[in-house]
Amino acid sequence: MKNPLVPGDATRPHAEPLLCRRCRSADRLHLETIESIEPHAGELMVWVSYTCQACEASYAHNAAFHDVAAILNRNGSMSGLLQFGGMYFHCGEPMTFAKSSARSVYAPLTTEDVDDGLLDVYLKTRVIQCRCGFRMELPA
Known part of the structure; x- marks a missing residue:
């Protein structure tokens, strides 16, 4: 059955093998991101980024x-x-949202009370966490 989202004359993107070109191996690859790509004709493909743990x-x-x-x-x-x-x-599990916060981007270089005239800049963040205790802040 033809995919209705893909025009008949759509180009077929090229899939490259998952392989370290330096080591000539796929044994030590660490996947970092997997993203969908535009609808296309042919086999199912994704955009992937990865690092070889042997040669980095x-x-x-x-x-x-x-x-x-x-x-x-x-x-x-x-x-x-x-x-x-x-x-x-x-840890092989989806991370969940813990809380949101606002953090100051400006970090003083001294602990003394100095009025330097700089305005505070705040960045809203979301905290995600894993069951193992790993936590990460993302921009909100």
Whole structure:
């Protein structure tokens, strides 16, 4: 069945293999982000960024979803933070929102009470956390 969201003359994006070009291996890849791409003809693909844990080379490109799933399904592959669409995962579980806050961007260099005439700038943030205790602040 033809995908109604994809025009008949749509180009087929090219999927690159998930592989470290330096090490010539996929054994030590750590996925960092997985994002959807525009509707397209052909196999299901996503935009992925990853790092080789052996040589620390980083890559980002279109990849076949089944290749990404194969890496996600390896034992021990979820050892850090992964952004998948709009969600963040740590310890293999989605992180949940803890609280929101406003933080001052200006941090004084001294603990003495000095009136330097600078206005405080505040950044609203959202805190997300994992069940293991890992926490991260994101701009609101």
